[in-house]
Amino acid sequence: MSSDFPKIRPVEAFPVEMEGRRVICLRDPEGLTDSVLMVPPELFYVLAMFDGQHSILDIQVAFTRQFGTILSSQKIREIADQLDEARFMEGERIAQVRQQALEAFRNAPVRPAAHAGQSYEADPGALRAWMDAFFDPPEGPGRPGNGREKALRGIIAPHIDLRRGGPCFAWAYKEVAEASDADLFIVFGTGHAVVRGPYALTRKDYDTPFGPVRADRGFIDALTERCRPLDLFEEEMGHRTEHSIEFQALFLKYLYPDREVAFVPILCGSFHEMIAARRSPAGTEAVGHFIEALREAVEKDGRRVCMIAGVDFAHVGTKFGDSGPMTPAFMEAVASEDRERIEALTALDAEAFFGTISRDGDRRRICGTSSIYTMLHTMGASEGRLLRYDRTVDPQTDSCVTFASMAFY
Structure with missing residues (x-):
């Protein structure tokens, strides 16, 4: 060097x-x-x-x-x-x-379960027992019951480490189990390593200890064609170790062990330039074009679709660059700002949600702005509901991450 x-x-x-x-x-x-x-x-x-x-x-x-x-x-x-x-x-x-x-990833038949044995059990039996416990009260919502008539259009679920946020995941996925009749799941994940473009796709199945979750290559190809000239595979390798979609794929296969689950994995890059300029992402060429292409692809496909955003909310404390202590007053301010964001989400107002982040330059470091924003613009819901709000504190790094589960109908 x-x-x-x-x-x-x-x-x-x-x-x-x-x-x-x-x-x-x-x-x-x-x-x-x-x-x-x-x-x-x-x-x-x-x-x-x-x-x-x-x-x-x-x-x-x-x-x-x-x-x-x-x-x-x-x-x-x-x-x-x-x-x-x-x-x-x-x-x-x-x-x-x-x-x-990159060559190894492209030559692999599936996208491996990168975090199995680290963030969660690799053994299917032990993993199912571990995930079952996420649903148990008092932290969990109870085990999934009989289905309901209300058709679920989408959920927000965390992507925090399952060991810290497992029960919050369960609140969202109980809703999937009981209220979704989807034939296809479109999953938006935070692309932590996606730096050049707003979106990155892969045609690879996501493997899990319960078996693979099948990438719907027909839908992915149709979406890719509608998105031209955007290159949706330029940063495909961002999928290689990204956990934000892997955890959602894991829960989908947990819910449907005997079903060939079809899904579309979409990593969403940063909106920081738009946040800094306080410019609506939908007004930019790349994001606006993708949103319109995804809407058209869903409509043309004709199947029942459920969308999933794997996101976390605020990242605060010394680890993330804050200089002051995490006092009760500070944490209440963070929670208050999260509540305002959640109100915008329940109102299905993508621009109001974006405004709660752009007005202060994303000082709370929301990890999922692009995923949530894109989903709100494409899922066609008429009602939103908060299921669970939670946080995890790490004393060693003097940091806190907040997250939530929400459902949209």
């Missing part, structure tokens, strides 16, 4: 306590390396300037101004080389790794 303008890859960075000292944890959301790095704050200050724009000399000058000591150019290059070895730097090494991963 010899570049005079070192560039680190997009990584997750958050503070943790380790042996009584606060360090910064670096993790790869793209899943191209299993390495997790713990770096001191002084080193993180250097890494923050590994953006391909600051030269090594720029970094030296800034470091001296900040800390009053000299950091040699050789040391900076050594740091960059070590990060490159760990596959955290942009360059030839990671380009080769990325290409190999």
Whole structure:
């Protein structure tokens, strides 16, 4: 690694306590390396300037101004080389790794259950017993009962780790079990590694310990044709390790173990440029075109459809960049803002929902804006209802994530 303008890859960075000292944890959301790095704050200050724009000399000058000591150019290059070895730097090494991963993904017959054995049990029997318990009161909604006449058009379910949010998932999927007559499920997931376009599809079935959930390639091809010239497969590899759709596929196969479930997996990228400009996403060419194409594809297909958005709400606390403590007053403010967003969702008002996020530059870091917004514009519901609102707090990283389950008819 010899570049005079070192560039680190997009990584997750958050503070943790380790042996009584606060360090910064670096993790790869793209899943191209299993390495997790713990770096001191002084080193993180250097890494923050590994953006391909600051030269090594720029970094030296800034470091001296900040800390009053000299950091040699050789040391900076050594740091960059070590990060490159760990596959955290942009360059030839990671380009080769990325290409190999892409070829392996494209050649695989199915999209593997990437988080089985980590976020949930890999053994089908143990997994079913574990998921059964999510439905049990007092946290769960009770086991699914007999079906109801009201046709479900869509749900919002979390994508938080199942170990922390399992019962909240159960509230949404009990509604699917009891009120959905869908032949096809269209699943919108947050594309944490989708950075270039607003949407990314795959034609691959999603495997689960209960068996595969079949990607409806006929519908996907029809949608792709209507979306031209958008390239919906440019970032297909974003599906490779993304959990936001995997968890929804898992619950669908849990509910329908003996049925060939057909679904359309759609990863949704960031709307940050539109949020910054306070511009309606539907008014942009790419998003507006996709929304219209999806509406037309659903109408033309003619089957009964249920849409699913796998999303989380607020991400707050030190881990996510907030400087102050998570006091009761702070958490009440977060909950109040979530309530306003939920009111917009129950009213099926996509633009009002987007406005609650864009007006303050997404300061609560809603993880699913694009998924929810797209679903609201395409599912054709007339009623929305909150089923469950919850949160999980991680004292180690001084952070909190909020999430909800909702149903739309």
